Amino acid sequence: MNSNQITILLAKAQLGDKKVMDKIYQLLYAEIKAIAGFQLKQLKTGETITPTVLANECYLRINQNKAFKPGSRKHFLNCLAQSMRRFLIDNLRAQESAKRKGQYVDGGLTEMVGDHDVSFRLMDIDMMLEKMQEINVQLAETLEYKLLFSLTFPEIADVLQISERQVKRRWKQGKAMLLSLLGGESSGKP
Secondary structure (H helix, E strand, O other): OOHHHHHHHHHHHHOOOOHHHHHHHHHOHHHHHHHHHHHHHHOOOOOOOOHHHHHHHHHHHHHHOOOOOOOOHHHHHHHHHHHHHHHHHHHHHHHHHHHOOOOEOOOHHHHHHOOOOOOOEHHHHHHHHHHHHHHOHHHHHHHHHHHHOOOOHHHHHHHHOOOHHHHHHHHHHHHHHHHHHHHHHHOOOO
């Protein structure tokens, strides 16, 4: 994919040209679909949502928002990722409401944060990331890319346009904050 081409198209979209959004989506489609695929692998919803359906549904949602203007590649991917997360959380809430039980994330998160004795519901992760965003947006964003979208450190560095070393530093700080928040939640602290 040509980074300059995406930058030019994003500038046009920023000026209000909604037609270029489809082209941006096409150029980033493989990355977007990979993010959607990872999200779906983490969930066992029992639904027939495919990565293609999830990617397209969430793209349509943000593209129909007349006020949406992607400022950068990072912003565009962040908005799609947030839309995917919200879409899946909404589906889980609907299922939980119907079945009265939550959906758990398998393995990956507990292995990444280094605590094998803990399992997390996706809604708990979502709530913790929202709390973290109130405290430190950069750390929450890094955790989201690593935990929910399974991006590598170099991929995160590329998306965030920072060094891989900075990503690793944020990752360590974010994990510590997440574990602290989870510790507070389990002990009943606010």
